[in-house]
Amino acid sequence: MALAFPVPSDCSSTGIPVAEILRVSTEEQAADTRAGLDRQRAVNQRTIEVKGLYRALTIELRVSGTVAVHHPEMRRVLAMISEGTIRGIVCSDLDRLFRPDQPQGFAILQVFQDMDAKIYTGDSDYDLRTSSGLLQSSIRGAIAGFELSLIRERLQGAKEAKRRQGKCPTNAYTLPLGIGYDRSTDTWTYTPEIAKVKLLFDLFQQGTRNYSELGRRIGLSNAGVKFLLKNRLYTGWRVIDQKRGPKRTSVTGKLYRVKVARAPEDVIRNKVLDGIISEEAFEEVQREIALTKFNFIEANRSSPMVHLATGVLACGCCGQPMFLTSRSRTRATYIVCKANHYLHKKDLGGCRQPNLREDETEAALIKLVGEVLATPERLVQILEASARKTRELITPFSSAVAPSTQIEELKRRDARLVDAFAQGVLSVDELRSKREAIRRERDAFEQTLKPKPSPDHASLLLQARLVVKAALRFSTIGNRYQQKAILNELFSEIHVRHHEIISFKFRPSVMGGSDSADQVLLAQPVGIGKPPMIVPEGxxxxxxxxxxxxxxxxxxxxxxxxxxxxxxxxxxxxxxxxxxxxxxxxxx
Ligand SMILES: [Zn+2]
Ligand SMILES: [Zn+2]
Incomplete structure (x- = not known):
């Protein structure tokens, strides 16, 4: 949360332009302490008057000092310093700017040093171009970070002591449903909502195992139901066996600490209430939960819901993977090109590949492995025919620009770099690293231009025998899980175009050597479903x-x-x- 104030009109526009930074952490926010916003404003106003500065903008941050540097508003200020729009910042104390808890926290000082910008605080200003200024600001920053860890330790120590005494150091919203805590008298109580929890345990013990159904009955989500049933506080025992561990960034970008198990000697147990459920009954519920989960996973594992085509099938029109439409009880399942899938159609612009029925596609896959790859001679024939064909044709998915023109372009770029160096625009190091990058790119392109040696007939036959062995196993076993595993072992991609399987790629490990990654074109494509009927015009x-x-x-x-x-x-x-x-x- 940050507010950018308009530049006050009474402020003279002469003087060194600076940004004013006000920061309070969430803990400090409410309290009227040394760090209070009004006090910070007063100190800054005095600094600005005394030093003859001009306040170009003011930002107000409500975040911790460890993350203040990463705040978008703070980044804007640093960008303005880099551009030279402002020549320094004003803050009441260096700890308002940063409290580095890690060595890289000091990196912010680099920007100031590079741009000859100064940091003005109430009692002193830091010129980072001078060695004494740099030393002072670094030491002051380190102390701010050290203070923070002291505050943290003191806070955590007090909280831990309360936990050991069976008291609750946290806010009421951290408590589970139906349980309250009075901080003035340090007593645990039940709230009226405990009736819901009682009902929940009763229903579960009477045999309702479906979390969604339980949630509907008492008005909670299914995940909420699970956590309530597992909370030992309802037996009256408060057991703390976890603590916050290392920092992690969530998928949404929020920084948090994961929960990790406490060491056995650190686990805290306190009897704080008369339970609503006996300990024996609670243990019984835990066993039932574990059993339900086990059964659920086992049921899924043995279900015949295996889709042979997913993961290996790719579209021969656009090269995207093929997706499965959601299963429905009444309609057949279809396989669609990713570019036609409702989630991606807008971005990828659609594809001409028609949707394929899953059962027909699977039959075609089984036919491909079971018949086409049935004998080593047949496979070698296919491989050799495909190699001849690829030499004559351009492969379907080759890049749009021919490698030779790209190599020409790289040569031109290299020449331009040397020119730039001669004119003194580039340093020796820059020239060297940039030419190295170009050289690597050129090598890669030249590699693709080289004609590949075609393997001799005998070695092909040897490798083909191995593939055929695996294919034979495929058609004899009935377990679809194993069938899918074999399919994934053999192929990295199988391409479909319209209603035909047109080509495939073996996994690099299957045929040995690098050329196995080549696309194998089928001279006679394998049809999917019934062949289309030819009808006369009209x-x-x-x-x-x-x-x-x-x-x-x-x-x-x-x-x-x-x-x-x-x-x-x-x-x-x-x-x-x-x-x-x-x-x-x-x-x-
Ligand atoms: Zn496609
Ligand atoms: Zn009809």
């Missing part, structure tokens, strides 16, 4: 009666002919009539 194919009829027999783009549609409508009408007349009224 005719269409009805998916119900399977007849080829003229287009006038179809209503717009519907895929059933008019007579099939009418028959279905009649049937539906009859069924509705019989069911509604047979149905009993809902309420009597």
């Amino acid at each position: 005719h269409r194919h009805c998916i119900k009666c399977l007849q080829v009829k003229s287009k006038s027999q179809f209503y717009r783009k519907l895929n059933r002919c008019n007579s099939c549609r009418k028959a279905a409508d009649r049937e539906n009408y009859q069924r509705r009539r019989t069911t509604t007349s047979a149905q009993k009224p809902l309420y009597e």
